[in-house]
Amino acid sequence: MNNSNVTENNSVPDPTSDEHMQLYLEQQKKEKEVRETLTKEWTERLVGKKYVEHKEGDEAILDEHAFSEASLRKPFRILKGKNVAMTMDYCTDRLNVRLDDNGVCTEVFFV
Numbered sequence: 001m002n003n004s005n006v007t008e009n010n011s012v013p014d015p016t017s018d019e020h021m022q023l024y025l026e027q028q029k030k031e032k033e034v035r036e037t038l039t040k041e042w043t044e045r046l047v048g049k050k051y052v053e054h055k056e057g058d059e060a061i062l063d064e065h066a067f068s069e070a071s072l073r074k075p076f077r078i079l080k081g082k083n084v085a086m087t088m089d090y091c092t093d094r095l096n097v098r099l100d101d102n103g104v105c106t107e108v109f110f111v
Helices: 018-046
Strands: 050-052 066-068 076-080 095-099 105-110
Touching: 018 095, 018 105
Parallel strands: 050 066, 076 095
Antiparallel strands: 095 105
């Protein structure tokens, strides 16, 4: 049995150790870099384009003027309006698409 969380004397490593903290910080840095890259890519794809309601069976729309849900990566969330309420659950891989009152994308972010 190979369990990397158990040492030779069957004790679990101290999660407050410097080594554990260093690994945690490195992982957080990598995740932040991925989110920044994805944000940049999706910003270029969507900001300034009109959101088109998608109906079951419709083709995905992603062109120079518009986009639909079918063209988005999953998971995603559409936030319509400037002061829309949203859940605060921690889902770092979710694409959040903020629309203005006219349905035009103004921002994308991952949280």
